[in-house]
Amino acid sequence: MTTTSPGPVTARKATGSAPATARTTAAPATDQWPAVRPHLSSFDPDAFVRPVDRFVWEPVPVPHTGPAPDRPLAGRRLLLVGESAALVAAVSTELGERGALVVRSDPGTPLRADGWDGIVDLNVMGETYELGDTGWQSALTRTTEAIRAAYRRWADEPRFGRHVYLALTRLGGLSGHGDGEVPQPLGGIWAGLAKCLPRELPAAGIVVVDLDRADAGAIADAVEREYVRPDQFEVGYRDGVRHVLAGRPAPACPPGGSPPGPGDTVLITGGARGVGFAAARAFAESFGCRVVVTGRGERPEASEVNALDDEEFTAWRRRRMSGARTPQDLAAARGDIRRADENRTVHRNLSQAAADGLRIDYLRCDCTDAGQVERAFAALGDGPQFVVHNAGIDDPARFDRKSAESVVRTVDVKVTGFANLVAAILARPERRARLRLLSNVGSLAGRMGGMVGQIDYAAGNEALARLGFWARDNLGLPVQTLCWPTWERLGVIANYSAAVRYVSTLDPGEGARRWVAELASGHTDEAVFLGRIGAVLAPGQLRGFGMLTGHPDLPRLHALDHHLGEVEEYEIFRSLRTTRTWEADRHPCLSEVRVDGAPAVPVGVVVEHAVAAGDWVVPEGWPLLHLRELRGLRVRLEGLRFTGGSLTLHREARGGHRDGEWCVDVTVRDTAGADIASVTLVYGPEPAGHPPVRTERSSLGQPTGAGRLSWADVVFREARPEHGDEGLLALDPVLPADLWTVPFPPEPTLAPAAIETIVRETDRRSVRTSAGFLTIGRLVLSPGAQRVDELRAGAVPGRWTGLRAGVGVLLAEDVGLTD
Template sequence: KMSAVQSINDILNVIRPYVNREETATAVPATEAQDKAVSVDKPVALAPAIARARAEEICPRCVVMPVPAALEAAATPALAEGAYLLVYREDDKEQAALCKALTKALSTRKCVGVPVAVDKLSDRAVAERLVQEARSKQGGVVGFIHLAAIGDSTHFPDVDSATIHALIEQETGSLLYLLQALDEELQGANGNAFAALCATVGGGEFSLFDAADAGEPDTECRYPWRGALAGLVKCAAKEWPAARFATVDFDDSPTADLLISELGHAGAGEVEIGYRAGERLALIVAAESLEPEQESPALLTREDTVLVTGGARGITAEVAKSFAAASGAHMILVGRSAAPVPESEDTRSIETPIELRKILVARAKASGEIPQPKLLEQALKALLANREINNTLASIQAAGGSAEYVSCDVSDPAAFAELLTTLRTKHDITGIIHGAGIIEDKAIVDKSAESFHRVINTKVDPVLGILKHLDIEKLKVCLLFSSVAGYFGNRGQGDYAAANEILNRIGRWMQQDIRRKGLTCKVAALNWGPWSGAGMVTEEVERQFRSRGVGLIEPRGGCKAAWNEALAASAAPVRVILGPGSWEGIPVGSSRIATELPLLHDQSVYRLSDGSITAQVTLDSRAQAFLEDHIIDGNPVLPLAVATELMVETAALAKPDWQISRVEALRLFEGVVIPAEYREITVRAECDEESAQRSSWRVAIFDPARKIRPLYECRVTLEPEIEDAGKLDAGVAPCKTPYPKSAEDAYKDWLFHGPAYQSIRAIAGYDQQGIDAEINTDSTALVASGRDKWIVNPLVLDTVAQMAILWSRANYNTTLLPNALGNLQRFAADSRASEADQVIILTRFEPDSGDETYTANAWVVADGKVIYHIDGLEGFGNAEINRIAS
């Protein structure tokens, strides 16, 4: 079977059946996976049909919660010396004074503050000239603080759409143009990690809704349009990983010293931070299902009328149909497409675009026209839209409800206002489902101002119209369709994230206002993950989501989730995150763990209430050298050695004062390939055995989108103390046959490893039984400087796997890749290996090893002391895989 492999996926598919032959991978139902860390005992796989049915019925639900995020008492990290742009409003005396104070504070740190009036950032060209001037005068720009959104403004909703458009242009548009102008610096061209801080007042959501219950005024989200800044910054952090970003929302104007502190800590934790009553807060996503006591009786009945924007097509249509089936309510569907007409007989039964095009071409020719491709595609698009609207109306009718369709561009405030006024005279509208929206994805640096505002206005303006022209006191339910792109950020979706973060904050404001007025309308901002087969997800986008560990929502489960939110009591959180992804599995009551461990630093790590540990890890091939220098068939692949360290680090957090002594029963079930620059994975550690002298943990790496089985699993043992050094097995003698290549030529001809992994200094010898080499243990190239304090040095473990490849190439001309490890014992002398004069690896192969499989044992010896002893390293491959060599 190995002779046919052509790619890394082919390799993994062939290897997989040989991994742990007597066991299959762990199967954990999705509902269990949300509540506890995953067990990696012998599993029973779910039948595909059962697994699929569960996926269709279940749409995971999470809420966003503020948690304390106090900074350590240590001094503010040193700022890079250079110029910092300070963006402020000249007509705001408070901002002008703060800008002056910041300039003074920066000067004491050998930095220069360069005040920039926000009005001067009126478009990209102006911003580029301003930045170029700062480069010339100051010798370079190393950071900025954006202050334009900390001043007071007219409170929502006492602002019309034109005013909000102007405020978004001034506050968020200026940031867009500044980011575009600073692209060179944000990519790290000046050698420093660019520091970017965006400060806002009244633009965040960092308090729970209890304030209103206590009779206190809740001032959260009083300027909801400022949420756009948070959405844009979170996307910028993903598009420029070399830079350090933070967006901080305050409940009152901050001091210069506090802003300098946040600037210094930018990039050292969460991107989005808030201050409430002097307390520093971050936001976490916590899994929280709706309990029966949280539900209200069904609000919507046959007597109700629901206004649905964007409701005749896509995911909103699916939800509208399900609501009609559940309630019998009348649905008013509003969309940009023309009002539907009955479809012609000649196309009604035709499904495929190819056949439909043929009919349209024939129509054009019959009328004497020359078919033009552009007009043909427009006609096809209109035909399919007309069909989908007709099908939606028919489905609602068949489900027991009633429906009408109205054509209107809801992003046109005047047109939508006229429609709402007309509808109000005909109907008592008691429900809102706002699903209208567009995407025009592009990287921030390539985004036009027109497109940026078009995406935001299409999402935000309809809500402003609804608040102004409908009787809110009659509403029973208002569902705002938002997106996970807003809360998490997403490459290429800066405008869409900005729009949805505004929507989330409008939802919070509505909840506060409704509660203050003593009303009972249920308001929810549903932050959807991507849907399968509906909505704004193309096949390519769907593939990218799945590759990054983000699962897709099945329509049945998504519709059920929306109905459940409509039923939820009005005190339930406004912003909920719906869908499978790396954000799942953190129950309420979990605590965030801060760590300086090399791979988990800056990742989201939590201790769950049952004591288990969960880490949500982003693998980014552009920012992590351990991926950049491990390329197979054109794609970065997570090395088994790095996966081992990742699992070990997660287990180590359980008992920080103990030592890792062993890693056992490590199995690779599926390789972690990063085909689209980054990918999300989840690491879970659960205690298996505990005593005064020993703590054993089962650890697994999962793809968040597919929790049926792990990608990797192992058992990690911790002890209070470990032996200083191990011993060589009796009879292990040096290999004496000279190796046919130098280490340099071996990397050039037979190995695929990039510079960060090229650790072999010299190959001392080899034979049929083994291979010996002297190595370099300096692993600083794998991670950011100063963060190479490994527990199990992945460079050393990967070198053992490299030596197995060199052994198989020299003896059989095959390439064998590692897929399992029986036992790795670690000794205390490992911590001193970097100071050793000589480190050698002795690798010996079991007699049944050959050209397609091997089982190897290895000793890593530093200045005569064994620092690692490896038993049962297994690998598999053949000559076809030789092609992956560099």
């Protein structure tokens, strides 16, 4: 969800008492005040396209936070998988000595799917990579079978971190970045796979640990440190120092390089359609060079089907499908239509390029076939000056529905394709001499985790980036990797509307311009292009963004994290259970309120904490919903007091559809299990309307006593009557930075000054023998409720209207305090 900042408040002139009629101030334009807390940031696929920012990732030393538990692996039942039987045996012994119950699955041991708690994956660790190695295929098959065996049980487990997938890699201890060689770049397969797993197993603990040596003792030490409390997706240990990868903006390409010219050739694997062909056109147009694109089949010739326009092809497809009579006929028809569509697109692309005078040619070349790659290079004389490895497969399906063979096939296009290209370059000295750049086409799916159904796609792309580091540092080849988001309605992504819920898409024109600049620069590093971060997040994935700096969504991500706390249970689309501890005086708002003379957490903080639970409990499909109301709010004020300088809140939230509305019931309890607060959050597809504002006589009346609560009047200053009207109270603004001393203080959902003033005024007028319970029948939140200028006490007792620039933006009904 996005916690949006409201627009500026327009100050009103003092004009004396208002007449006893409805105010005539018009409701604000929708673009002036954003809606209150849109329920997740589900974005319109046709609108969520923005310029991307260029980022680079680099390792930074970060110690593990908090004390490690004593013997954290004791009693843990771990499945240990790996390609090296000797290393699996040695690590098994080490982990056993630390109390783990190890179940082995190495090349000589069949998989035993009998309820292990977690998977420790050694994959190809212990093997040094040689160009063209294929041992990764059996290792990935073993990993796939292990995850599939655990998949349903882990998916049904709500306890957060109850099951853990921990992948070990040997990329040099810095995840392939930094100085030094990369011994085993294919560890990138498992890094990409792991970072995408939270999309499908959101309650599982996921971590990738990169080491600078394949030593059984070092591996066991790392597992012991990282298994129980994974802080980040990726950590590395070099010379015993713990590192994590941090992303930072790098807006400009490094200077230098020798861009293609009219006498140069750019070879693009898989470049005849989609993103690859957009790049081919951009290169040919910008540099005047020759571009050769490739595909697995022969160049499509002119034909009746290839000549059809889009409307005619749609009719042809409908006729072809209507002729299917059996499931076999249907499968054949779909295959024919897919091939026809691909051939028609390639034919149209090449024909249009020729008509535009662009030097774009086509060669048949399946990059996973070394012979075909060699023939393609041979057809180009002494070889191309630039090679772009763009070929890829995206076959979206949940991981438990994919065969090991299909997973290997998807990764193979990136991994074996790269190896074959490098082998062809090195096969002849003149080819190596002519090569100025080998550019890998990677993806955000590998760098930061892809969408549901993309685990194997992410694995292949992340392996490609690590292979690029290896070829650069070990072979001295000029290799760069570009990690792209989804291009708007281009590329291999099968479901565009779903893709934009994960990350914003890239305008193809901007993508082409950026690609031209990257190729011209000739840099040999990884560049990541990242737009807005979308709706589809799991609580554990916030760790993946923890070291990201300079991104426009950081305030939103930090706001999500601020109220999240420690996740104990999470069922996607159903429920969340967390624990959060607030420490007295840690933030300004936690030094402000006293309940019966004892320091306490403000009511507004607990209400925001309850509201924030709804960010994670969402309907299937992540529709765009808006928080419209809080119903049945009940707060036990005595429960807000600090005990021993802190207050621990156990929060439970459960969502479901009720009378056509999405409702999330939230309960906040203390450590003894007693309720502190409860409320129902009500969402709808549109924001709530603005409540009318009338100036009828107020029912506020005079205070009846000193009240049981008190405020320091530092953060929440006492409201004052406006224009001599005791029922209209002017509020001093309270900004997020007034409440929280954090780099990105979260924007409130309800105006803090308004909530505390309602509580204060109600407390003053309530006679009771204890702090008692605050109850509010309902709180209606309209656009602008984040900031309130004035509060109007209604003619009906317990009714308040919040105003912003004279417009009603907040309505509280049935407000009371009782024993």
